[in-house]
Amino acid sequence: MSLIKELILQIFFVLIPFVLFNIYYRDKMRNYSDVFILVTSSISLFLAMTFSSAVIDGIIFDVRYVIMFFGLVYGGIQTGLLLLAEFVIYRIYLGGDGAVVALVISVISFSVSLLLYRTYKTTHRKTLFTLLMGMLFSFIALILTYFYFPRYFVENLMFHLLVIPLQNSLGSWILMSLFSKSVSDKEIFIKHAQNEKIETMSHVAASLAHEVRNPLTAVKGFLRLIQENPSDTIKTTQYMGICMEEIQRTEAILSEYLAISKPLTNRHELVNVAELLKVMRAVMSPFAILHNVELDVRTPDTSVNIMANPDEIKQVLVNFIKNAIEACADVRRGRVFLSLSVEEGKAVLVIKDNGIGMDEGQMKRLGSIYFSTKSSGTGLGLTYSYHVIHTIGGTVSVNSKPNVGTKFSIIFPYQEQ
Incomplete structure (x- = not known):
């Protein structure tokens, strides 16, 4: 023995x-x-x-x-x-x-x-x-x-x-x-x-390309007006100002898209989630418009900081927002609502949609590898997101009903400045 x-x-x-x-x-x-x-x-x-x-x-x-x-x-x-x-x-x-x-x-x-x-x-x-x-x-x-x-x-x-x-x-x-x-x-x-991230970025890129055409068209039109009447200095100055604003807006959106799509690093630093959500609104709005979904983001005026890898948090937000938008794609007057607040020393991010929703069995399997409510999905986007959130000490809870909508509550450890 x-x-x-x-x-x-x-x-x-x-x-x-x-x-x-x-x-x-x-x-x-x-x-x-x-x-x-x-x-x-x-x-x-x-x-x-x-x-x-x-x-x-x-x-x-x-x-x-x-x-x-x-x-x-x-x-x-x-x-x-x-x-x-x-x-x-x-x-x-x-x-x-x-x-x-x-x-x-x-x-x-x-x-x-x-x-x-x-x-x-x-x-x-x-x-x-x-x-x-x-x-x-x-x-x-x-x-x-x-x-x-x-x-x-x-x-x-x-x-x-x-x-x-x-x-x-x-x-x-x-x-x-x-x-x-x-x-x-x-x-x-x-x-x-990695393939899931590439697929997500390709979808967002397609919507960005569609959205970028709008300011470029505006810039092209104003430049043509300037060309037709170059002697009118007042209107020329006004038109040039509008062109610069449109170009800067386009440049900012493309810069943030490139920042999200770059390889992840292992750094951890203070991340202002409130500011990050504003960036995500600009990046993901074209994707929401492409799917006829209203994207509403509410953030506090003050900073809401967490200790995390900013590239990972950006990717987490992209995954959740993209899933919420796609869940509303076939719903009349689809709407995705995000709100951020600080409650009892925690940063609380709520993501709500009025999409197709989920039943109890689907909710229990969320975050599991290879499980997805989409017929063409792998589920690895949410699996990765859950891992990132849990690694920094956060939690994720979900409440959903079929044909009513889904509400995700993500809680991060709040960091004082």
């Missing part, structure tokens, strides 16, 4: 990189890094060696080879060498009769890993390959253990032939399979989220 407990404990330690990946990268729009692999693998290796399996003191077995192979596959040769150095230093510190043979086994196992870790990336039979790698690590360890300690090996034959191969093969298969699946899912999520 004690050996079973030790086996389960070793499997738990080998899963540390997988568990920490799903915790740390859950709300991030990027995948793992070499530093993350090194840190999590180092923690896993240290704990596995500290609470290793052993029949007698001084001769210990753990999942070190699995962890070093994992570090090589996902972190590269530098990560693998650092993990090997950590093992050597810590194993010498632990000491015991098995220290020398443990160092020999690890050098050989690491050399084998160096030869085979690239094969893992190219093979289509990854499950079989990881199981065979676990068996290979066990075979190397058992052969050398028998060579150095034949009597000890024979006396504890079942432990060496059953427990050690099981913990290496099972540990290798579970860690590599689960981590590979998580990394693949994260890559798919990032790709779809």
Whole structure:
């Protein structure tokens, strides 16, 4: 029973990189890094060696080879060498009769890993390959253990032939399979989220192009009037002033559109949501007009600040406003209403529409990956938005009825200036 407990404990330690990946990268729009692999693998290796399996003191077995192979596959040769150095230093510190043979086994196992870790990336039979790698690590360890300690090996034959191969093969298969699946899912999520953003921006761009024609037409008309009567300086000055205003308005809208469509960064700073909403009104109004929807934005006269990434908050607002407008596209006198206020130390943003609405089942699934109320949607726009809001400590609540409309209440932690 004690050996079973030790086996389960070793499997738990080998899963540390997988568990920490799903915790740390859950709300991030990027995948793992070499530093993350090194840190999590180092923690896993240290704990596995500290609470290793052993029949007698001084001769210990753990999942070190699995962890070093994992570090090589996902972190590269530098990560693998650092993990090997950590093992050597810590194993010498632990000491015991098995220290020398443990160092020999690890050098050989690491050399084998160096030869085979690239094969893992190219093979289509990854499950079989990881199981065979676990068996290979066990075979190397058992052969050398028998060579150095034949009597000890024979006396504890079942432990060496059953427990050690099981913990290496099972540990290798579970860690590599689960981590590979998580990394693949994260890559798919990032790709779809980026595609969703591109699709949203293309829709907004189409409406902007339509809207930009209006001031350009006005500018063209006034320039023609100036050309026809250049001697009338009073009217020329008046016409030039109108032209400049139209050009500046167009330039401001296009600048904000480009700011929204640029790649996201990791910076966090004070964001004035009230000012941002005014910008969003200018950017999204053409999109609302294109769908015959009235867009009404109410903001307080004072600043309403939150601590966040401004690019992410812009994208969140675009996602919510775009969805609300599209929900009203087939409704007579469609209307989207946004209001911002500060209540009990919180910044509260309400987004209401009189669109098609949702039922209870749809509301419960909002924010879930790949769920969308639109036939052509992926749902990743709202999934991303929910992640951004939750990451900065905010919350989202929704109230909706079919054929009546939807109300989103987004609460952000308010920041004093």
